[in-house]
Structure formats: C-alpha cells, structure tokens
Amino acid sequence: MFKTIASLKIGEKAFIEKLCLDNIPLKLLEMGCLPGIEVQLIQKAPMQDPLYIKVNGSHLAIRKETAEKITVVNY
Amino acid sequence: MGVDKVIKVALIGNPNTGKTSLFNQLTGLKQKVGNYPGITVEKKQGFCKLNEIIKAEITDLPGTYSINPTSMDETLVLDTLLDEKGNTFPDVIIVVVDIENIKRNLLLFTQIKDLKIPTILVINMVDQMERKGIKINVPLLEAQLKTKIVLASARKKIGIEQLKDVLIDYKKLDTTPISNISERIDKEYFTKLKNAFKEFPLYKSWLLITQIQEFEFLSEKQQELVLKFREDLDCIKRYQHRETILRYQIINEILKESFVVDTAKATDLRGILDRILTHKVFGYVIFSLILLFIFQGIFDWASYPMDLIDGAFASLSSWVKTVMPPGTFTNLIAEGIIPGIGGVVIFIPQIAILFTFISILEETGYMSRVVFLMDKIMRRFGMSGKSVIPLISGTACAIPAIMASRNISSWKERLITILVVPFTTCSARLPVYAILIALIIPNKPVLGILNLQGLTMMALYLLGFTAAILSSILLHKVLKINNKSLFVIEMPNYKIPSIKNIFYEVVEKTKAFIFGAGKIILALSIVLWFLASNGPASFKNAEETITSQDKNKDISKEELQKRIASYKLENSYIGYMGKTIEPIIKPMGYDWKIGIALISSFAAREVFVGALATIYNVDSDGEDVGTIKQRMAAEINPDTGKKRFDFPTGISLLLFYAFAMQCIGTLAIVKRETNSWKWPILQLVCMGVLAYVSAIIAFNFLS
Numbered sequence: 001m002f003k004t005i006a007s008l009k010i011g012e013k014a015f016i017e018k019l020c021l022d023n024i025p026l027k028l029l030e031m032g033c034l035p036g037i038e039v040q041l042i043q044k045a046p047m048q049d050p051l052y053i054k055v056n057g058s059h060l061a062i063r064k065e066t067a068e069k070i071t072v073v074n075y
Numbered sequence: 076m077g078v079d080k081v082i083k084v085a086l087i088g089n090p091n092t093g094k095t096s097l098f099n100q101l102t103g104l105k106q107k108v109g110n111y112p113g114i115t116v117e118k119k120q121g122f123c124k125l126n127e128i129i130k131a132e133i134t135d136l137p138g139t140y141s142i143n144p145t146s147m148d149e150t151l152v153l154d155t156l157l158d159e160k161g162n163t164f165p166d167v168i169i170v171v172v173d174i175e176n177i178k179r180n181l182l183l184f185t186q187i188k189d190l191k192i193p194t195i196l197v198i199n200m201v202d203q204m205e206r207k208g209i210k211i212n213v214p215l216l217e218a219q220l221k222t223k224i225v226l227a228s229a230r231k232k233i234g235i236e237q238l239k240d241v242l243i244d245y246k247k248l249d250t251t252p253i254s255n256i257s258e259r260i261d262k263e264y265f266t267k268l269k270n271a272f273k274e275f276p277l278y279k280s281w282l283l284i285t286q287i288q289e290f291e292f293l294s295e296k297q298q299e300l301v302l303k304f305r306e307d308l309d310c311i312k313r314y315q316h317r318e319t320i321l322r323y324q325i326i327n328e329i330l331k332e333s334f335v336v337d338t339a340k341a342t343d344l345r346g347i348l349d350r351i352l353t354h355k356v357f358g359y360v361i362f363s364l365i366l367l368f369i370f371q372g373i374f375d376w377a378s379y380p381m382d383l384i385d386g387a388f389a390s391l392s393s394w395v396k397t398v399m400p401p402g403t404f405t406n407l408i409a410e411g412i413i414p415g416i417g418g419v420v421i422f423i424p425q426i427a428i429l430f431t432f433i434s435i436l437e438e439t440g441y442m443s444r445v446v447f448l449m450d451k452i453m454r455r456f457g458m459s460g461k462s463v464i465p466l467i468s469g470t471a472c473a474i475p476a477i478m479a480s481r482n483i484s485s486w487k488e489r490l491i492t493i494l495v496v497p498f499t500t501c502s503a504r505l506p507v508y509a510i511l512i513a514l515i516i517p518n519k520p521v522l523g524i525l526n527l528q529g530l531t532m533m534a535l536y537l538l539g540f541t542a543a544i545l546s547s548i549l550l551h552k553v554l555k556i557n558n559k560s561l562f563v564i565e566m567p568n569y570k571i572p573s574i575k576n577i578f579y580e581v582v583e584k585t586k587a588f589i590f591g592a593g594k595i596i597l598a599l600s601i602v603l604w605f606l607a608s609n610g611p612a613s614f615k616n617a618e619e620t621i622t623s624q625d626k627n628k629d630i631s632k633e634e635l636q637k638r639i640a641s642y643k644l645e646n647s648y649i650g651y652m653g654k655t656i657e658p659i660i661k662p663m664g665y666d667w668k669i670g671i672a673l674i675s676s677f678a679a680r681e682v683f684v685g686a687l688a689t690i691y692n693v694d695s696d697g698e699d700v701g702t703i704k705q706r707m708a709a710e711i712n713p714d715t716g717k718k719r720f721d722f723p724t725g726i727s728l729l730l731f732y733a734f735a736m737q738c739i740g741t742l743a744i745v746k747r748e749t750n751s752w753k754w755p756i757l758q759l760v761c762m763g764v765l766a767y768v769s770a771i772i773a774f775n776f777l778s
Contacts, residue, residue, distance in 0.1 A: 025145070025561045025563075026141075026143060026312075026315055026316065026319065027140070027141065027143075027145050027561060027563055028563055029316060029319045029320070030140055030141040030143070030319055031140055031179060031563055031565070032179050032323070034319070034320055034323055035320070042346075042349070043349060043350070043353060045353060045447050045448060045450065045451060046353075046355035046358065046359075046448065046451070047451040047452075049450070049451045050447060050450050050451070050460070050562065052349070052353070052447060052566060056178060056179065056323075057175075057176060057178050057179065058176060058178075058179045058565065059565065059566040059567070059568075060563055060564065060565060060566065061443070061446070061447045061450075061562075061563070061564045061565075061566055062562065062563050063450070063562045066561075066562070066563070
C-alpha cells in the first residue's frame, strides 16, 4: 500500500511523491502542494477529517479524501 | 483644487495579506461600494490623491490565490484583468504579498506579471521582519522580478507615501514577463497559440483557452479559435500543472538568493493556539461560548439603543402632529414616513454588533479554525465547513449571508447553504418575535436566573437552526448534483484585529443593509399608509354612515370618532385586501387586520410591526400615541370576546414568521446568485407551505 498524507502521524514529515493529476485540483498545486516538497501533518480535526498540513511554508486544511490521493515517501 | 488625471489601479493579493488594510489606508473614507454589472459581487472602489494633479481610482479586487478562478469572486479578478475595454481594466496593478507567505503569494504575482500590465509588488507586514528573522535583498529581488518593490506595513502606515510615488511614475515600470515559462513547457504548442492570437500577450491567450467560462469581450472569430484550442482538454490540464510547477521552481530560485529566513527566531504561539482552538473538546466549547457571547450581544446590548430609537421615533411622530397643521401631508409624515424610517433605523444596532463580531473573528484568523472544526459535521448535511459563516451571518440578515456563501467552491454545498440560510432567525424577525412574545408569554423568571420570555426567544432561534439543518439533510438526499468537491483552506496566522478594518467593514455592511432593504421597507410603509387612509366611496362617506346609524345616537363624541376611524379602516383599500384573504388565513387564527400585516410583510418581515402600527394608529383617534404593544394588547377578537393576540394566535404567528419566506430582497439575491428562478420559487413555495401547515396545526391544537 502506498503511503499518503492521510496515513501520516501527527507531527510526521514526509516528501510528496506523486499527485494523481486527474483527481487533484490545480488549486492544490497552486497553494504549494508540489512533488518533491516536504509536507508535515500538523493536526487532524475531531472525527479525523479534515487534515491540517504544512507544506511549502503554507498552512492548509484539506479533506481526507483529497489527502488520500497524494502519495508521500519518507526520507 | 484641480485634479485632472485619474490613474486606474487594481489591488490584488491572496486572502489574509492585509490587502484590505492597504486599501483603507490609501482611500480612507472616500470609498464606494457598487455592484459589478450582472452579478452581486461587491465592487469596492475608492479614490486616493497622489499629488496636486493626479488621482488614483483604486479597485479592491476579491482575494485570490491564483489567477485561475475556483469560485465566483475569483472569477471577477480574471475578468477584470483580461477585458481591456472593461471600465475597471487597470492602468497599473498593485500585488500585495504577505512577508511570511511570500513564496505562495509570489505565484499570483508571476501570473499577473505575465499579462504585461504595469505591476507593482507591495511586500506587506514588514514590521514583522525582524521578529520573524527575515532578510530581503530588495534591489536584487526587484531585478529578478522585473518590478518596483515597496516594503510596507499597511497597519503601521509604513510605505504608503513611497507607494504613491511609484504609482505616479507607473509608466516607467517594466512590463516584460519574468521568464519564458511557455518555452519550457512546449515551445511548438505555444508558438501555435501565439500565432493564433497575435493581438494578445501570450499568457492572456493561454488563460483564455484554459478557462471553462465564456468571455463576452471576444469577437466571434476569437471565440471560435478559443473553442478549438479547448478541445484538447487533457493537454491543457497537463500544461497547467507543468506551468504551476515551473513557476514555483522559478520562485524558489529567485528567493534562494534574495530572501533569507532565520527559522530559529520563529515562535510557536500559533501551534499552541491551534492545539487549543481546534481541540476535540475545548475547540467546540470555545466556539459555543463565542456564539453565546455574540447572541448575548445581539439581544441584550442591542436592546438599549433599540429602545432609544423606538422611543425617539414615537415622540418624533407625536411632536410632528402637534407642531404641523393637521392634514394629509402631516399624516403622511407622522404616520407613514417617520415610522417607516424608524423601522429601518431600529435594526442598525443589531446588524452593527453582529458584523463587528464576525469581522473580528475573520480578522484574527479564528474563522478558519471554525471552518476546520465544523467541516466534517457540516458535510453530513450536504454543506461545507465554510457554510458556518453564512449560517451565523444569517442571524443578522440573509442577504449578506447568501453572498458570503460565494467562496464555497462546491456547487452542491453552496446551493444547499443558500437554500437553507433563510431559515436562520434574521434580525427582521426579531421585532415580530419580540412584540408577540411580549404579548403572549408572561415575563416570569425561570430557575432564578433565566427568563421565560428570553427562553422563548432562544427556542425560536433553535427552531430556525433546526429547520435549516433538517431541510439541508433533505436537500442533501434529494438533490442529485455531481459533487466534485474541492476543499482547500488556508489556516492563516493569528493576528490582532485592526480596529480600522473592522470599523470600515461594519460601516459598509450596515450601509448596504440600510440602502438595500431599507428602501423597500420605507417605500412599503408609505404605500401602506396610503392604502390605509384612502378607499372607495364607502370609505369617503364613513362619517355620515356612522353618524346616521341609530345605535350611534347616544354615545359620546370620542366613542363616535373611534367608530368612524374603525369603519374607515375596514373600508379602506387595505381593509378590502385584508378581507379578501381572510378565508385563507382564518384556519391559522388570524383576522383581516393581521391579514393586512401579513400581506405587507411578504415584502419584508419587519414590516409586520410597522403595518400593525399603521393599522392601529389609523384605527385609534390618532391622539393617544401609546406604544404598539399597548394597542395590540387592548385589541379584542369580536368572535370570542377575548384578546385578539391570545396564546394560540400568538404561537401560530410565531411559527408562521419562523418558516415563511417573506423577504423580496432574499428572493432577488437567491435568483442572482443561483442564476435561475427555479431555486427562489422553490424556497418561496416550500417555506410557505411549511409555515401555513405548521401554523394551522399549532393554532388548532392549542385552542
């Protein structure tokens, strides 16, 4: 199974490996979610969704369904 | 003073960059809010004197992260920048970026720069630079970005004068794009595109073909070409992604040399606040407390100025009657216009208080945490975390609330929010509730600290929210809309709110309400007064008819006057209207007088109280100016001999007003925002049926 942003632990950092371009909106890329960029899961909302992440210097909240489509690799 | 040159300036930036602060600093109170043609997005414009002869007309465009729009207000930025013949097309653009998020902010800058319009970069919040350990090499950055940079702190008034100087010399700005991104993507493709639209900058042509919308300013031939390019959607999508990745690469390269951050200096106050404010228990507790505090403000604090306003207008009316010669004109002023204006002014305290709270929550950055906290819950009802803001705003007025739903990018979530917002208890319902509660619910303490009337009011608020939630669940199940949701929100850093920004925001929102809804209320009050003081032949002969009746022979002069007035009202135009609908409203327990109030409040709910005031004012002999409440309490139902506003009738009215869609302004805004008559008509019918049925059930059950 691929590791995605959704499967990170709180505080854990990883690098974005691939964004599934058909499912990921352009807006997410424009907000700084790019392949090769470090992403950190900061917090999960109650009920585990949405996810609060830090990526490329930006603090963003994205829904779990979106996070599951972004695969990551550890160092 | 001769000002003979106006430069058109567009202010653009990501949300939370202090763009509005800068706008307020530049324009001060010389602002105007208009609407863009065809849509209801507010157009904020203001003037700023640059020197003795040059003035800047500044348009504050909605905040956006990219030039590629994902919601209605973002579309506006693109439209403004692409339509060269449009009347807001700028001579020069100011892009505002926040020093802390400069990397992401520069994406928008590089896109705009490629349109070859003179562009100035304002780096805002530079007063934070030292504290955050940031160093910028401005001359180097200016050379790399091919622009003029102004370091500013809009809140501390740093850099404003320098910005004005740069604006004056805008013609000297470099308009070449930052780098040849298109060549790095696919040289052949972009050469083809360039040759197809020789009249446009290449990036503009690229934007034209990547959007789904139609651009009205294009000629027929250009439209055709655009459509032909759009056919290869996969290719466009791929290149858009490439473009974004390349832009970030360029930005990273640039910033590597000219921008240094010493991360050791960053503090983690944000992290601590986040952990508390979005905590699974404390987060909700804090949010509930804030909501309670807001409602306390709307009810409790607002009631003092509201009572003052109410009293002032009542005494103004009676004063006018004593000083002006009796006649139609005096009556028009004292019974039509003054109560009409009073009916608008009385809402100002509540609306101002509510918008003060909302803008504080937005300014501090807390609102994003609420969205984060509530998103999963709201999604069960087919809405988004972002729907929370419209639902709270709805407690002031549904019109700005529906407009606030514009940043919800999923159409289904936005539509459901728009459809259910009118159920929330807006301030127009408050005077109706207040007067009815005062009439039917005893003012008794409950459990020592609470009050029965207050509790009833709270129950009505809960009823509104429950109706909104239940109908959203229903809509979520019924509406078959492909919901390709896109939910990305920025979690901005916490900020101390700027009093100036809040003040402008509140003034603007209140003004919009007064001039929007206010006009309708005032006009209706006057129409109503006219309909109540004129009528067909039977109305004109009222005096003779009553005086000649045998049963009226032996009564006092005062009693006679009262009977004449009452007869007049019954035979006025509005009396006839009320009587016509009486059979329909009888099952709910209403008579023709309440019918008159119902008819008039189909335009706007608050007119109910004004209408009753007019009715009972005309009905009384006009000299005893008591409060409306006293007059309503004294009214007797001739069928039962009991009070007209008894418990069953009161409850039935409360339910009717809680559910019915009685607001022309809201219907108009829903039509404009959904671009179809289908949704406002659906709202009107469904809410009307619900109101009618529940009022009938309640009345018959209770009596």
